Amino acid sequence: MLAVDRLGVRAGELDLVTEVSFTVSAGERVGLIGESGSGKSLTATALLGLLPEELTASGSVRVAGVEHELVGAPERLLTKLRGSRLAMVFQEPMTALNPAMRVIDQVAEAREVHHPGRDRVLVEADALRLLEQVRLPEVATLARAYPHQLSGGQRQRVLLAMALANDPDVLVCDEPTTALDVTVQAQLLELILAGVAERGAALLFITHDLAVVATVCERVLVMYGGRVVEAGPVREVLTEPRHHYTRGLLDASDLESTDEHGRLHAIPGTVPAAGEFPSGCVFRTRCGRADEQCADLPPWTGVPDHGHACWHPVGGDS
Amino acid sequence: MRSLVLGGALVGLIVLAALLSFLWTPYDPTLVDAALRLRGVDWAHWLGTDRFGRDVASQLMVGARTTLYVGLVAVGVAALVGTPLGLLAASGPRWLGELVARVNDLVLAFPALLLAIMLGAGFGASTGTAMIAIGVATVPSFARVARAAAMQVLTTEYVLAARSAGRRPLAISVRHVLPNVAGLLIVQSSVSFGIAVLAEAALSFLGLGTQPPTPSWGRMLQESQELLAVQPRLVVVPGVAIALAVLGFSLLGDGLRDRLDPRLKGVGDAGR
């Protein structure tokens, strides 16, 4: 359904995202994980052709049933595809909604754009049905509310309704629950899963929470320094990670395992700013296993959707 | 960055012309000479002469002085009165805020023109009365902007943090609120400056501001209006000067706002 090949994003001379390749088939749920600043949102925005002007994309993005290559495609084509074939739920719901428009009108508009000529009354009925589907509480009143009158979780429901309005083939969710509390997160995750399952859509789910990705996805891509450093089935990657970064993330997110001083296993150091990642293996400044060899770029071992890029994989070579 | 340079250049030019006029002007701008009436542009008179034979370029330079003087005092009065009022209204007790808002509305509803006429009637119309009238009329917009911006700053967690650090309200106003609304106030100042320049021209045009023989852009316009068809230059020159001054100040304000915000200084991207 979605095929991404050596996707890159650059700001002038600076590589922000490098050689990202993966596929998502219909009905499949793929996670994209990594710390803040690893390039997850850039990858997602590049997929939809929504990069800000100063950034340029390279490589290839194809969607099943569309002749045209999406990277560098004319804006007219992208506009037609966005919303209808490709849809996205953003991290910050407030900025993604129009503050001066009632939410039902925004959902109706999202639907109308790709159903021109459809009767306005019908479109409104569709919008209301969508808002019911995402279980907006007190839908009769809240549908007529403005975004600022809704809670964070309710806004995210509205965004999801808009994203699902035209039964997209590919749904991209960029940290849709990061700003929400655990109870609301649980409800929203369920809704997202139901929404894509019903439509047989492909899901790309971005998060930094490994437990969420394990709950939602079947496959996972681990990103760091703008590169995919490991990919594979969730169960395998999250139980027997090969890349040291994945290992580090796993240890850091486990609140139940601590060292002898009762401390959590944190990854040392912080994510460098864009452009300050080391040459060779992007993770080598924070990796405990790094040696001279890591100054060279580790090759990808395995197939694009299942493999890793590490000279000394965790658990030895296989 | 572009607007800062362009605005700075325009404003700089006007300031330079005004300063230079203290030392030197091509001619005495008030010198009436019937023999030189309505001269066109030539080497002797770069912008020609008006119907009294006065040199237009010289008048323009001295007029810049008047313009800056009026703008400075009017905006100064407005900022010095309006800003503390706005801050007080935002951080003081509720009734004080309400009171300031009501007084604001009252002043806003009172036309600056009427104030200028009254002041003119009381003290004789002059550059001074025009300045005060414009200044007073501009106070509410400052108070309003300052109050709105301050209220927003007061809801931030860093103000809460300052309170829990033990800061008193006055210290919070000075240390946190003022610096964070300063950018907006600077923009407001330059916009007001532009409006003040316009207002001065208008008042002088109506005879309620600068009196002859002191040159003023507004009066230059007024004295030449009947000649619009014959000698458009005499209207266009002060008109363009006024327009450029207004443009210059608003560009400068925009540029300054960007410059004064530490978040917008290109300092890497360590923490987005």
Added chain:
Amino acid sequence: MIVAEELSRSYRRPRSTPFGPRPQVRALHEVSFEVVAGQRFGVVGESGSGKSTLVRLLAGLDSPSSGAVRFDGQLVSGRRQRDLDFLRSRLQVVFQDPMGSLDPRMRVADIIAEPLVAQRIPGRAERVAEVLAAVGLPASAADRYPHQFSGGQRQRICLARALAPRPQVLIADEPVSALDVSVRAQVLNLLSDLVDRYSLTLVFVSHDLSVVRHVCDTVAVLKSGQLVELGAVEQVYRRPRHPYTRQLVRAVPTLRGALAGITAADLTP
């Protein structure tokens, strides 16, 4: 150390119609508990349950509609700001949003020195350098502005500011909710170290019971402004008595759970 007695706080919402009534929101309703010295006291609840409201009341930044807060036997609630100096030097707060709680126009050194300046504590420069080192930031951080730091580093700056006046009690309002997992681990470790090193009493607020369980020994569960459960954290986590607590425990996705086959549907009631 801190006693909350029947604390209630209501807010008035702005009128929705010009002449309609002003609806009241009961953000907190008759909440009572005690935090003893040396305790690590957790507060959990979903968004809007009144956690931040409680923090503001405990820190004397807001007054309760009814009820009282006592610190070391002294009344906190209902006092004027200037009569709370005793509290300011002994109790400090770390707020929810690490960016929002740092003045963007102040240098880090001035931010950290703020409690010292406000309370006229001498030896500012040395103390700033000391706490910067304590939270693991380089001395060079002092001259920079908050936006030049990452989220985790900003939270360290907030911690440094809170520690500067040598408080006995630290209240942290969702200090790690805005951080990603690896940074969360670093900040939680740091927090534990600091609490140990300076023998602090900790009040730790979160919407995630699993984080509270890692950090705290005691937990209070808030639901719509009411205290529904209070007890030793292991006890509450393993055998929640109130159905709402059960729901909270259940809503947290875990790796182990997910790999054992728990789906998103299982997380919701």
